[in-house]
Amino acid sequence: MKVRLPLLLVLITGIFGALPFLIPHHVIQTADNEFRNSVLVIIGAFSLVLGVGSIIRHHMDKVRRKREHWGYSWVLLISLLITSIIGLFGGIDGNGSLPTHIGNFHFDIQTIFIRMEVPLGATMFSILAFFMSSAAYRSFKARSFEATLLLLTAFIVMFGSVPLSAYLIPKLPHFAEWILTVPSTAAKRGMGFGIALGGLATSLKIILGIERGWLGGTK
Amino acid sequence: MTMIEKLKDFKIKRLLFNFLIFNLLILTSIYAIEPPANVVAKDNPNDGGGSILIQWRISPSDSILDGYRILRQQQGSTEISEVGFIGRGRISFTDEGTTDKMKYTYQVVAVKDTSEVASAWSNPATSKPQWFDTNRISVVVFTILFTFLIIYFIERAKKGTNLFVRKIPGLAAVDEAVGRATEMGKPILYVPGLTGISDVATIAAMNILGEVAKKIAQYDSRLIVPNTDPIVFTVAREVVKEAYIQAGRPDAFKPDSVYFVTDSQFAYAAAVDGIMTREQPATNFFMGYFYAEALILAETGASTGAVQIAGTDAVTQLPFFITSCDYTLLGEELYAASAYLSREPLLLGGLIGQDWGKAVIVVILVVLTVIGLLTNLQVLKLF
Amino acid sequence: MSIWEKLTKIDRRYIYLMLLLVVMIPIIVPFKLHPKPMPPVENLFNAIDAIPPEKALVISVDYSPDTEPELHPMTYALLRHAFARHKKVGILCISLLGLGLAQDALSTVTNEFNSVATTHADSIINGRDYVFWGWQTMPLVPILGMGENIAKVFPVDYYGNKTDTLPMMKKIKNYNNVALLVSIAGGESPFWYITYAQTSFGVRIGVGSTAVMATDFYPYINSGQVTGMMSGMKGGAEYEELVLTKLGIKGRRKATEAMSSQTAAHLWIMLTIVLGNIGYFALRRRKK
């Protein structure tokens, strides 16, 4: 029961998942739409409980045992609590039962998202520019033939995409574009074939119950 | 008539003439438009029903038209409704609002400004749903072929045929890396990618996690697994627990070592960066599917001096792992790694089936290219 | 420690600091750059230049503030070009967040022209030279609907005027009167225009795209489905350069200014590669 039932379900939903691509009949298409837009969405929503439960327990535990840096766990727990309250009761557009503004100052969930989460994420993303420079400095060394190739193409493409290059070496931007459209495409396509086959094999093994890692090692 | 009068007369005549020509032009521009011909309606193929394909021969005055209005009449009803408008130069339209089994006829109206000319009514047609999309036969053929190859080799593996898999560089480092962490008394960080449980890369990451966790349990090192997907988190925790049981050390398993962080990509990256700098793991594993955060994680890890082993099938992120990590499993090597590490016949059999699949692809590429170059056969029509 | 060893062991923080400076300083004090336009950008420029007086250019502002640095300068450049050549322009937004950006670009560029205009004919007038249709829900509604009747899709414009009463709209009825439609987007809306507007109505499509998305559009340029394209900040800068050299329009060239930062950053990263390798080779030779 603990193993057979999940394996049976995987087989059934697996076959059901594959059919709509091949069968245009509206009976199948409607069922598939309903499955994707209701069933999967609702089940997915519930899974968030697992996650949030885990992070709260993890940090409560830190606070209780006064582990290193436990003070920051309070920051996390309190901000989680406040944003959830504002969001759940203040409504997603700020028109819920909880008032989300004092005078002209709005603190509804969208504002919090745009003014706090978005800048935090965008800054984290932009840090990549710095990391690219240090990675290039540290690792782009002509140690071997392959490493030299990597270094040289990165160099050419980088130089090819600044205006200066078009004046110094007029053909360079075109060459950079050629690298992107010819050898780079070949490598990506070649790898893609293998990855697709690997994906197919894993999916098959899951549906047929051969691959059971997801059950948590229960053989 | 004097010269001046003659001239005047001529001018008036010319004016009149111009006026006439002008009017004629306007008139022809209104009446010259011709209707499209040969309007044929038929069930739209390979669909779920509810649509009819209408085709026609283009109007001779197409170049000056605004476009075509498509009118529909249901058989047995006098009501005519407009079902769509399409630009000039087009010769077909799909009416997506039909009821199956009803008979409809269509008229295509050429439109220019306010003038319209209608074609004759088409043949009656009905729409019906299809049970199989004939455009996708090639997909079915390939699926059957590859499924056969994979299952065949898995069965052979089950029977105990000795299966060879070549050494994968980087995997030898796993043992060494775990040992090093133990010596240094530092933890090991395992990041299982950012995609959900049904992603192949995540499944491979879970398999590798199981093997790594077994070694960690034997060496008695500490493991940290932060997660960004709630379901992957539960699976990861079970996998680690099971690995500790298999290693004979169930008591050493700490449930708190596997936890969920957030499903937001960059918040997760910020958290893992924090873990790496505060806990100073001796070894970082990045296995699974990654997006732009790949380099954020790998560069921060490199700055803490950790040994880093990465593996991903996210081709766009591979360059960043290659530059910042000590060992990187490229694309498919990630899947192969789980088979190689566990030596489990089922996984090995699947891997060899995939190899044969690749061989088939190479053969198809070469053979069809040779045929395509030597003959005029439309080889691409096969797909 | 020898100088070579030092070159291999520069603290990463100095590398970061230098990157910060080379990006920030040109933002404050941009230096003069003259990017060389690549063929896809030139094609787009020529296509707009060749728009006949009875037809319009349509700009679809499909980006939101998060891709503003890369894409907003493109809208500026297109508007400057169109107004300088007295082409009729229609503007719409697929994304609601684009409304504010489109409005900003329109008011800035029209002010630039009207502040130096001496006659009524020289001025850029709403309703005569351009119409801002605004936004319509569900992308497919405007994309398909404009093929039949633009005024039906947008009964009132962004400012609340009845669209069909505007002088420009007397001649601009549907895609047949649109010489080129340029979709400026951080996402995939150009694909929607190609799939729907082009296949059903044959309208020519131009694209303004972020650098990351640009590679996805190259196959469409090769097949001729996309008439011209600006990709990323570089594409915007190249268009600005064309507007400057071929039309002599000054105005702020934000992409070109940002290209100063971009160029400096690229050169700096290239320099770090060189530094790292010099140190590496010097050390290796000594070890031998």
Next chain:
Amino acid sequence: MTHNPWIWVSAILTLGIFSFLYKENPFYRVCEHLFIGISNGYSITFVWHRVLMPTLINPVAHGEKLWLILIAIIGAFYFMYFIPQISWLVRIPIAIVLGYGAGASIPRGIDAAIVQQLRATIITRSTFLSVYNGIWSIVILFGVIATISYFFFSRERKGILKPLSYTGIVFIMIGFGASFGYTVMARVSLLIGRLTFLLRDWLGIIH
């Protein structure tokens, strides 16, 4: 300098994340934990208002789609994870999601990554309508085959496989170098965006 308090908040958070580049520090730690807290809070809000309300609660409350209650019960099995005796029930919702995902990926994966790519790689006479296109298509075909051969696991790299897989890694490295160089451009634009926010919206140094 702006008087908008929210811009100040955004600017301070931006600086907090940037401070990590110098070294990990309490300012960064606060931002990091705040980021995780807010993102989870936002997810909860979003899931409630934009997912559960419209797809589950509203229809059921109106007496439509009552079978969704069953789905909700299956979803609620996730809660059982916290009860050891019946924690295996978690596998049921996981099985549904996983099975569908695996099944749906099979034909789609084969179509997009194999059938379509084969189509794009095979060379025919019409490929040579433009000579350059023809030559580059041959290079791509050769590169694809070489790259595939690099990933043969069941054979030692001997005989023909040795030079072929070596050529494969050459293509792969060129591809990776190009990706790296190209991505630099995109990432620097992001940094320009952030710095413009600080210098213009917050400090008002530039316009």
